[in-house]
Amino acid sequence: MKTRLPEHGPLETPRFWRTLDERLETPEAQRAAQDEFLPGAVPTIYDDVHGLPPQDGFSRRDFFGLVGAAAAVAATVACDRKGQGKVVPYTRRPVEVVPGVANYYASAYQEGRRVYPVLVKTREGRPILVSGNDEHPGVKGKTSPRAMADVLRLYDPDRLRAPKSGGRIIGWPEAEAQLHGALKGAREAGKPVLLITGAQASPSQKALLSGLKAVLPTLEHLAYEPASGDAAEEAARACFGQAVEVQPRLTKAKVILSLGADFLNGEDPEALAAWGAKRRLKDAQETINRLWVIEGPLTLTGTNADVRVPVAPSRLGPVAFALAKGLAGLGVPLPAGTDLSAIPAGMPPELKEATKDAGKVWSSLLKDLHHAGRNAVVLCGPQMPAEVHQAAHLLNAMLASEAVAVLAAEPLATVKELEAAAKGMAEGRYAAVVFWGVNPAYTYPRAAAWKEAVAKVAFRAWIGQVEDETSAQCQLLLPENHWLESWGDFTTASAAVLQQPTIGTLYDTRQGEDLFLGAIKALGGQAPASYHAFIQGRWQTSLPSGTSFEQALHDGLVKGEAKGVAPAFRGASVSAAAKAAMQSKAQGLELVLFPGFATFDGRHANNSWLQETPDPITKMTWDNPLSLSVQDATALGIQEGDFVSLTLEGTTLRLPAILQPGQTKGVLALALGYGRSTGGVARNVGTNAFPLMGLDPARANHRMAASLAKAGGKKELSRTQSHHRMEGRDLVRSLTMEEFAHDPQGHHHAPELVTLYEEQTFPDHKWGMVIDLAACVGCSACVVACQSENNVPVVGPEQVARGREMHWIRIDRYYEGDLENPKVVHQPMLCQHCDNAPCENVCPVNATNHSNEGLNQMAYNRCVGTRYCANNCPYKVRRFNFLEYTSYKTEPETLAYNPEVTVRPRGVMEKCSFCVQRINDVKIRAKGDGRAILDGEVTTACMAGCPADAIVFGDLKDPKSKVSQLRSASRAYRVLEELGVKPAITYLADLKNPAVEGGTHAV
């Protein structure tokens, strides 16, 4: 076979790099590139060449002695009777359950203010997979990684299974009697009852709490979301006089400016779908949008920017208001009453420090926003200071942006209201407090003061699923259903959504709403028998004619735009914000506290799937190290993994540090939701950052004057990106729009491949995949979807640190350019199902082989674990079960398994199967219908989970299939094509649409 090395050969400095070691070409990086596995991945007791125990110290005589004894024992054991279990027929089968056939239910999941309409797959009555509801006009079958992973929380062994009072298990009648007694007592005494819940996105729940308030007038309700960003709430109150929800409408956006907004982080499937649609270009004549990002920490959105300018959050306000002034100078009218006299005209000095071509960047940004007009949108990150939000509202109002919807929302309590509640509790104002689905004893910044205050309330009740820091303080614990066991309804912008149970309750739990219905009745009010009846009654009065409640449950929704008047922007509100922005000065180091990708505000911390999904930027698992810029680390002498002391207003945390390319100098970033003290998975994973949150809601997540010092010691980081080096080969390709327009084949340097082997033939199908790197944002939804579908095991932080993570698909994150502000490309990497697969040739037992449909398949029970295939795989996508990860698991954890996929034991190699079970399912159904398989009918889990539609799967034998057509696109290339392995996966090169260089494409 003749091959030619690519232009960026291994001996050159790599254009793309993934870790600092790789960028700097350290001796450790060069050594690691030579080793197949990370140090420690292969146990030292094994001979690394043959995979056998060492031979010294074991005599021939002993060997034969053991062989003789083993043979005798084996012969005896083989004669034993085995498998004497009883086979019991499904004599009382529920009508809905057909063994072997999956049922799908439409339902919905809520996280903060965000609602995810979902479709839940159940097998034999067990929910096993969550995907988006394909009927919903907004999400169109997509959802978030955390929504998908939340099925695991249903089977969390730590769930509270029965009510508890004073630490002992009690029955529901006694529990309800205690709750009702306390509420009645409070009403009679005329003392307030404090109820703290999460965000209210359900109209029925709102009506229910109004009903409770009617019979319990002393009820005080706070809706508290610690990760929602108090600053956004403060800014909304100032600009609109009420709480609002800002929803991007990116289908209409030609120019997007992000001020620290991470709207591509996977939380918003609608935004991701719109983004993907504008990026999957066939040719350069199609319209592409342009994303400008001005931010401090590097976010996932920042990694997808066409132009990214690193600016500290404290300086974002002046930059944003200067933009407004600049636009006004170009003739864009300011809203009535707007006073920007505090803002100097012209380019803000912050840009000069941030970028070399500051003048060009500034004028291009102004021009872009001005030209795009209504098709421009400015989005602000919830963690940014309030004045930046106000500037973003002002800019959107000036542009009359159609690419954003500002909707009235139910107000959220900020940390200020929580502080007032704590004061009230400490003063003995409340007769009772009820916590429902919230954990302020963990999330409130001054947890000790909070606990002290709560302890002074006579009656404390908690409604939740897993006992936590807050429940530890309560006398009465009321176990709540998981959302997959519950009823509910929500309002979304394009449809009213229903939540229905997909399984009967696993334990003796109840829905929170049912408890409050019971309370209403006990307090003398009228209420239906159950929350199901409550919802049904409300919906039947409001359903459009011709639609039944059953039909709505079947679809999971009733389509229709949400009613309501858009709140009006108050121009006069921004002058104070503009002054505050100009007065904001950077003091010491700035710290940004953001919700963890895996944990959010800590509610997902007990979910091992999420804990082990690598953070999209840092690629960290099972931890929340402090991210700091390379410049700051160099100045302070800090290296990756060093323990540092982070001090802020008397609070000091000791935590490991990582150096984050692209992070703005002087800015630190730390994820919330770690460092829990309860939960079998969550306990002691990472560090609790909530104590560093501020009590000023205008900048609760953005703190100034932090100090940092080395604390001594180093932590081994459970990070995945340093695994599987690829030595500078051009695995990932990125084009500017100019390159795409004028030389679309320029990235091609396809080698001339000559082979002695015969061309393989595929009689019926040849399955293949195309992944568009321009649409992929790196959100990791595919990773979670694959984990859920294919029973991918969780191995824990120690094993991840040894390079033994088991994900079948990983997202490789590549940097390009300088350390201060690199460009970033994300590349999903999975088994390439090569036609000339190098892994197949070296398997001594033919455990991995090729199907006649082009699948590189594994026979698990034939695998003897030599790991030769992993050694020979050029893509490093094979995963070995070094330990027993699954067989020790018991119910309820095993209930989450997909029965269509074998669970793999220790000593067996595994990898992506192209979801062969889904292919076979479609084949069987098509055969039953007597028809051919339709294009797009087979979807792999990663494809179905990808909100940006970056992954396309299909039959390459069908020349009309989408995958066949994309395979011949000008951006198409195959990774390591020069090896001649003929991968079945084609990548489409990434596209960037920069404004200054290479961005001639008109917006």
Place this chain on the structure above:
Amino acid sequence: MADTNRTQMANRATALLAGPFLLGRRALSALFPPEDEAPPEQPRKDLGRGITVTPPEHAIKRRG
């Protein structure tokens, strides 16, 4: 080599004694099977008993 063998005496003795012992025990149990002995692969009593999976009430499935 001789030194190595002497130090391995305990290992050798264990290997050579364990074989006949296990063989004998198997042979005896094959000859005199205890009638009430539980099958070797019976699941633990605490498994599969505590959790009953039931279908949801009033829910309407999309397909299946």
